[in-house]
Amino acid sequence: MPPMLRDEMILVSVDDHVVEPRDLFEHHLSPAWKSRAPRVARKKDGSEIWLFEGQQLPNLALSAVVGRPPAEWGVEPTSFEQLRPGTWNVHERIRDMNANGVFASLCFPSFPSFCGALWTRTKDKGVSLTMLRAYNDWHIDEWCGAYPGRFIALALAPLWDPKAMADEIRRVAKKGCHAVSFSESPEKLGLPSLHSEHWNPFWSACCDEGTIVCIHVGSGPGPGLGSSSMDAPIDVALTLAPGQIAGCAADLLWSRALRDFPRLRIALPEVGIGWIPSLLERADRVYARHRAWTHQDFGARRPSDLFREQIVTCFVDDPIGIANRHAIGLDSITWGCDYPRADTSWPRSPELLEARLAGLPDAEIDQITHANALRHFRLDPFAQIPREKCRVGALRAQARDVEMSLAIKSRKPPSADRTKPVTSADVVRQLASASAAALE
DSSP: OOOOOGGGOOEEEEEEEOOOOTTTTTTSSOHHHHTTSOEEEEBTTSOEEEEETTEEOSOSSTTOOTTSOGGGOSSOOOSGGGSOGGGTOHHHHHHHHHHTTEEEEEEEOSTTOTTOHHHHHOSOHHHHHHHHHHHHHIIIIIIITTSTTSEEOOBOOOTTOHHHHHHHHHHHHTTTOOEEEEOSOGGGGTSOOTTSGGGHHHHHHHHHHTOEEEEOTTOSSTTOOOOSSTTSBHHHHHHHHHHHHHHHHHHHHHSSHHHHOTTOOEEEOSSOSTTHHHHHHHHHHHHHHHHHHHTOOOTTOOHHHHHHHHEEEEESSOHHHHHTHHHHOGGGEEEOOOTTSTTOOTTOHHHHHHHHTTTSOHHHHHIIIIIHHHHHTTOOGGGTSOGGGGSHHHHHHTOTTSOOSSOSOOOOOOOSOTTSOOBHHHHHHHHHHHHHSOBO
């Protein structure tokens, strides 16, 4: 049988992002609540910011740099004018997905943080819950609902109250949403750790509704920097991103969550898969050598068995991980485009995947590019859209007029000295400065 051709692939990305539009809350709040809703404000320097409860949020669209020259990357863009329209306009997003041959997409939030930490930090929890539910309704009904079958809905949960989390899981499940975002380190949000039974009502609701828990790197307070020190080049934090999720994965393995809730499924998007075999090998060795005194009990299974059965993995570009796919667990591997952030492979994702997956059996390519994602995230697009129209070639044929160049509206030339390495402290200062600048 000849190898699968690029245009014949079906691509489902479980790691993308949305930049929320200005009118997000317009249709999902009563008039009494609209005055309390987050809103976009313009500052004297021309940049834009979300404003909520008297607080300026740090960034409009952190690293939403798709379509911009790499020399301009950083904590930008800082206004809608600097964004590719597909970042915030669902109709333009579909055009960009078509141009990239991507059939379906799961989109993490921007201004509320990846897991909705904004609502957790808000003092008035009545306001928090109202805004969070309005956000979920916008995401499910407007963003995903605009193109049935093309998006995987992702809800936010009221992290400050596990029983309210369970209620929201059940509420959005009735709307067809079976994925929820969660924090890689709840303790950093001032909440109980992953080792606490505090979360059991949430885990139980997810099992009951078949809802997968998505944990994105950086899903905590601040910019999610994982540097060895604040004066280290920002490259250190970018390099160590998989390590942040590896720590979360180890917490999950040794917590009671996976053992007590065998139907629970956890997804770890974006940070690659090459690190997984080493982690699993080490976990199994720790269990074999130390369980007599650490009092761990996995029954007839090993930690690696739970990982492969209950953890869904994801890569953007990971040749080493692909080479070790069977040690990771082929049934768990999914792919992410990371549109519109700096790691995205847009608009050449099919070409990249064709090179990375060359030589694999067609059945394995199907698993990695879409079948695993559709199964784990409970999306059945072929009931609405013929399979042939979901393939890369068919989608790209609908998008021949999409502008693919890097030449979009540029921001003003940077004032920073671009000859010196950017440090983690520099990024924190830029975010703080953005929050402090005066409004018009």
